[in-house]
Amino acid sequence: MHPKNKHNSSYNFEELKSNHRELSDYLISNPHNNNVTIDFSNSQAVLELNKAILNYYYEIENWDIPKGSLCPPIPGRADYIHHITDLLAEDIKKSSLIKGLDIGVGANCIYPILGAKINGWKMVGSDINLDSVSYARKNIASNSNLKDYIEIRHQENNANIFRGIIQSEDYFHFTMCNPPFHSSPEEAKKGTQRKLNNLSRSDKTIIPLELNFGGQANELWCNGGEALFIKRMIKQSTDFKNQVGWFTSLVSKKENLPKIYKQLNKLNTIYKTIAMSQGNKKSRFVAWKFPKE
Template identity: 60%
Template sequence: MHPNNIHNKPYDFEALVITHEALENFVFINTFGNSTIDFSNQKAVLELNRALLKHYYGLKDWNIPMGYLCPPIPGRVDYIHHLADVLAKEGATTKIKGLDIGMGANCIYPILGAQVYNWHMVGVDIDKTAVTSAKNILKINEHLSNTIEIRHQTNNANIFEGVIKNEEYFDFTMCNPPFHTSQKEASKGTLRKLKNLGVAEHLELNFGGQANELWCNGGEALFLKRMVKQSVAFAKQVGFFTSLVSKKEHLPKLEKQLDKLKAMHTTIAMEQGNKKSRFIVWKF
């Protein structure tokens, strides 16, 4: 993980339970003598996230609608820290404004950006329920309203148009795109996760997720191709465009497309335990 990530060490379940008592019902001692939870249990993961956000990030509380994506906080905040490094190299460290494309019902990137670096964040989603959920999180945590704004993208053909206002400038955009091409493919990915957790007897995604959060026509490759193409129109209104790329085999085509558009680009590698991930950064 990024050296600034406070989750580099194992979870302090004792402290987390003191902060959020509901987590205690899901904590147990494993065969190695360590406190943990069942990460295949959606309710357990939800309560862990509530505890983490209350304990480390100053939230009063946090919740999401049933079945929506419950994000792993350590990996999400890693993206934020690496983004901060990209901005710092350009000398941008204060009064930062960022745009999260597809924030989801959890609103996690705007929350982390605002609470860790005091960035002003705009979160956008095409899903009305996700937008309502994000706004409810802000109502519960009134202090977030000073640094986070929620917008609804009404046209799913557009990524930036209708969201970025005239004369508005963002230091960066970020995105965790839907990476499956269909529900069937998403279900296969879920099964692989459950096998790794040793609970493959039931097909249930431990982190949840709705259709627009997990899959779209053409999957990640087509979504990112469309994002790159549409970013050209907003070249003067965005400092850095960024997006997670879950499948590294998609990078060569993306890089070729960016080269054709004469955009400067780089890929930032990230690691969380045994998991390797990355995000691509480009500017005009």
């Protein structure tokens, strides 16, 4: 993980439950080393862990998501924020007021929350799903320390990514996105099953697929999958090259990178790939901008 990430060490469940008592109901003993942990295949346990983390580390006392929505692993989400901080440091003075845009904010609103709490950034989150927009706004309104930092906008046109969200008076130092990475519901279910298999539970075959690997359709899959979504994002970014410093997007599948690079080269962008890791998991995001005219 990024060296500035608060979650570099293992979870201290005793401290976490002191701020969020509901977590106590889900603490168990790890059969391999007797350490305290939770059952990560239990969706409610993961939700309560997230609530405890947000409360303990980020002073977010009221946060929730609707049943079936994506429950984000906060350490990895914080890593993206820290690496964007490094990316911006190349061009922007520390005293600058940073403004960022999260494409596909989701009901959890996690990137704007972390951007605001870690760095004091002004954040805008957008989403095509009205229920997600409503819930994200509720999460902001429920925490007085977020109201001056985060705005949620509804994307009314499914064909657009930036148009209708970035207004004529806006300038964003960066955009970020965790795109839907599957190309169909069937592929999404297979991906969920692989995650469950990795948990090595003896009864994993009877675990309902939604659980903590939940997510609405627009959060998990889209026609053409991750590669086509990001290529479309790159193409549409040309219309806003003077209103955004760096465009960025997570790329979950490294085999998609050649297709993405081809699109970036086609539009004569300046781009880089930033590697990230959380334990054994390797991830990355692509960042691009346009040469100044």
